[in-house]
Amino acid sequence: MAQPAAVPVGAAVTAVRQASLREHNLALVLRQIAAAGRPPSRADLATATGLTRATVSALVDDLITGRLLTEVAPTPRSGAGRPAVGLTLAGHGPAGLGLEINVDYLAAVLVDLAGTVRHRTVRRVDLRLVPPAEALALVGELITEAGAEADRQDLALAGTALAVPGLVTATGLVRLAPNLGWRDVDVPALLGGHPVLGGRGLGVDNEANLAALGELHAGPPDSANFIYISGEVGIGAGIVLHGTLFRGARGWSGELGHVPVHPEGRPCRCGGRGCLEQYAGQEAILAAARLTDPPTVDPASPDEGTGPAPRRPAVPAPVPAPGVAIGRLVEAATREDPVAERALVEAATALGVAVAGVINLLDVDTVVLGGVYAPLARWLAPTVEAEIRRRVLTAAWSPVTVRAALLGGDAAALGAAGSVVRTVLEQPARWLGRAGR
Amino acid sequence: MAQPAAVPVGAAVTAVRQASLREHNLALVLRQIAAAGRPPSRADLATATGLTRATVSALVDDLITGRLLTEVAPTPRSGAGRPAVGLTLAGHGPAGLGLEINVDYLAAVLVDLAGTVRHRTVRRVDLRLVPPAEALALVGELITEAGAEADRQDLALAGTALAVPGLVTATGLVRLAPNLGWRDVDVPALLGGHPVLGGRGLGVDNEANLAALGELHAGPPDSANFIYISGEVGIGAGIVLHGTLFRGARGWSGELGHVPVHPEGRPCRCGGRGCLEQYAGQEAILAAARLTDPPTVDPASPDEGTGPAPRRPAVPAPVPAPGVAIGRLVEAATREDPVAERALVEAATALGVAVAGVINLLDVDTVVLGGVYAPLARWLAPTVEAEIRRRVLTAAWSPVTVRAALLGGDAAALGAAGSVVRTVLEQPARWLGRAGR
Known part of the structure; x- marks a missing residue:
């Protein structure tokens, strides 16, 4: 100190x-x-x-x-004197561009200073077999589109932040994004020169961290201690403690997807075994619900599975896109389909085991289910809560709330845009200086 | 904010x-x-x-x-002029009394302002069947003894802090100490009136937290991000991030012993199943090493065990006291006894699984093995390190050091005494005011 x-x-x-x-x-x-x-x-x-x-x-x-x-x-006001002119944050000035690149979609949102979403787009695309430069070129297309929208709506781009499902260094280098298959991808070098960015560069951060920030600023003020769980093909977490995002000693906290839940269980793409991702990741849930390729591991015995890692399809699989498949899962669960219900209980049990460990360690009072977990929260939350009651030492005195994220599937992009907007609000002098008056 | x-x-x-x-x-x-x-x-x-x-x-x-x-x-100094009188922290002034109550021992240490341990005592006693008031009466005896020592050495008791292996509220109420069998024990009410304390009251804190603070201040300045693991009958953890003890949202962080490592494994005293404590706690290690009562669960198949929780002896068991038994285990491991070696590998594997989860979540760079793990670190560390390499997503870029604690078995008592001493150093005006000059 x-x-x-x-x-x-x-x-x-x-x-x-x-x-x-x-x-x-x-x-x-x-x-x-x-x-x-x-x-x-x-x-x-x-x-x-x-x-x-x-x-x-x-x-x-x-x-x-x-x-x-x-x-x-x-x-109008009571009392004497002329009514005074009110002041609000401008909706026509600087705006933040938030982007997300994930395994099976891209998202872009443009948020103005007042917090209004002025432009929003989600593009479904399987990026598992796409080289990083090509994937980032697709992101570049979204930037071009958003830049045109900003011009059309008389907004000035104050900055851009990109959410990535992986380990990101302070300079924006993506060290590892296992589910994208990325290693050491220098995002600012590949994308920072995009003309729309106007030389202002590009912030890059972990998607769960940005989504957690989005949730923090969207949520009620008492939600200051929570773990935001981003359930996608991978599972990440953003940890918010006392109203501040906790990034860990070296900035790489929140890798919840690789917390072991069955130490000698299913092998994971990361090289470990029994990682949460293999039991509660989007692919595992859809496989167990028979809404995608049959898995190589028998979903009926998830605790014992020791087979090889789920196959990586050589060509995009002829199955419903995950966004569609999750919709079908919601449909199946709504009509109480037993296969869907069992798949959700299995995933929620694994998730609850990992979350109970997190709460025993970190003593957070709220668990926010984000990503594909948000639309599934109705089915996941009861089982996660049961595991918490069963396994958390302080559960009797310190109730834990499990709830769906307030933001939807593009929470990370919204969080990214919000982080840009907050920078302007916190340092307006820098913006005024840059606006060149 | x-x-x-x-x-x-x-x-x-x-x-x-x-x-x-x-x-x-x-x-x-x-x-x-x-x-x-x-x-x-x-x-x-x-x-x-x-x-x-x-x-x-x-x-x-x-x-x-x-x-x-x-x-x-x-x-003596070069140059002109009278040599100047030097100033150091006084060894004869205020001192901090640190106490620890644990499942099978009590400890007391008296530390002066310069950090010198002026008095130190550890008493082996099985407190599992002793009511809280009686156990605290034994702590009271240690306080009386330490008070007499302070008088004899011309030290003034600046304050007292007690380490407890359980969940402690801000007012010193022990909500739960599962391995002591305590629930809602108001320690200050039972012990705060001890005459030696002179009405200055008694701080109470979790033992792993206090031991972690002791380690933080004893260690090199670069050890600012670590998890201190207190391996005793229970397993607790103190999490230090950026040089600050992380207490969690409600003060109850670090319950590493109840992180599930085999979700449907051995039942735990906490009511959960497969908690780390049941695989790597002192009793589990000694049972597997056959240095105590034969366990009810077959130690040869730790992953599958679903039997009842280890029996609680109706009378103190006629086996070596744990302090002695751990000494025997060290001896057996030193002569490469296969049963002892296997017991240590099994415990270290479970510990490594839980620790890998912690590092994936919190991204700390150092794991400190304290309590009975300290003398066993030579055998435990390699397996814990192997699990980290295998399971931590960032292991390739962010090496993690696993090492024995610098402080010994009374680390929590030392940490408690140190916390009192630091309060005096940080707020000397309060001490001067109280000293009544």
Whole structure:
């Protein structure tokens, strides 16, 4: 821990503070407006912040010019005086572009400063046999499309973030994305030069982390301790503790899919055995529900399975696309089809075992089921809850909530876009500087 | 997250700051001395802190009077002038009393401000059938003994902390200590009035957390991300991330012993099945090594065992005390006894499965084997490392170190005493105030 110096009470420090005072106060005013229930006036802001009315007015004018704020019609009020003009976050200024590349789909969303989704697209495509450069070229197409939409809607692209189902370094290098078959893919080098990005680069992060951030900011304020589980072909987790995403010592936390649930069980693509992914991943669920290729491992004895890893199809399999197949599974479970029900109980049991371990270790109070787990939560949650009650030492005193994610299948893209928007809201001075006024 | 107010640059704030300035600077001076390689002089301190020599001298005088600092003979130095008197943390002033109550032993240590252990006692006693009040009465005897030692050595008891192998609330209530058979034991109510404590009360914390803190402060500064595993009859973990103990959302993190490793395996005292404790706890290891009662579960097929939980002896069993038995196990393993070796590999395999899950989730870089695992680390570590290599997704890029704890069997008591000492070092003004000068 850094050692603080003696508390200095002098002119030099005050000078330093004055220099960053405007930056700080711009963010303060913006935060007040973002948090307000109804559009506050300049006078309201002066009261709330303790700044003078003149200071507030100058800051607000800068924020309006920079297209971060907009004035709205005055709300009638009781008492004397002219009704004051209200202020809200601008819907026509900077917007964040969030992208996701996953095993069987791509997603892009454009979110404005007020949090409104202005453009949204999901493209189903099996990327397991597609080389990284080609896959990223498809992402590039989504960027082009989103850029055109931004222009059409008079939005300025403030930044772009891409969600990837794998281990991402601080520089955006994808070290490993096992289900995509990627190793050491330098995403910014391959995609950062896209003309729509305008030289502003591209943030890259783990998809479960970004989805967890999306959930954190979409959810009620008391959801500050949770594990967001992204159930896809792979299973990732974003861990939020005390309202902050926990990234681990080296940034590679949350690999829930590779937590062993049957130590000598089914082999996994990662080289291990009995990983959760092999029992509760999308492919395992669909196989057990007989909604895809028959699996090489007998789904009736999931605990004992020691056969080879599920085959990787040489050509895209002639089965329903996973998005469609999950829809069919929901349908089958709704009509109480026993095969579908058994597949879901098996997956939820494995998931519950892993989650119970997580709660014993981390003591989170909420489990959020995301990805394909979200539409299946109605069937998965009871079994996951039962495993928690059975296996978590503190379950008697500390109830754990298991619920579906608030965001849908494009949660990671929404989280990615939201992370860009929050950066603008937290550092408006940087945006104003860049907007070149 | 709290919203910061506008940066205030005014007289009121300066006044508030002045009031806490002395407190801050006392701690600053003390910290400088604690961190210094050789005893610094008052002049050295003035240079290092930026405070005036007069201020430093006044602070140092207060700290000497309060028995937090002591002067040492001047070290000869080159150059002109009188050699300056050096300053070190006092060995004769406040001391922290650390206690541990565990399933089969009690421990007490007295640590002075300089970190020297001034008194240390471990008492072997099987507490499984002893009611909490009686067990705490035994702890009270250790407190009386330590109080007498403190008097004899001219130390002032600054505070006391007790380590308990269970779930402890912020007020010191032990919600559950499954292996002690405790539920809702109000430790401060039962023990806080001990005359030696002088009305200063008693801190209570989880033993693995306190041992992890002890390890953190005993270890090299780069050991800032680790999981400390306390292997006893129960298995607990203290998780240190970025140099800070991670307590979980509600303070009950680290229940590694109840992470499932064989979901439908051996039943556990907690009510779950296949908990790590049933495969790698002290009783399981000793049973497999045939150094205690024959277990009810066949140790040759640990993965399949579904029998009842290990019997709880109606009277203390006529077998070697665990401390002795672990010594025998070390002996047997040293002479390469195959039964002992197999028992250790089995335990280490289960431990490695659970630890691989932890690393996949939390991305820590070091695993510290504490408790009875420390003397067994030579045999356990290779298998734990092999499971990590096999099962941790990031193992190829992020090597994980598995090592024995630096502290011995009384790590939790040392950690408890250290936590008291650090409180004095961090808040010397409170100690000076209490010392009543």
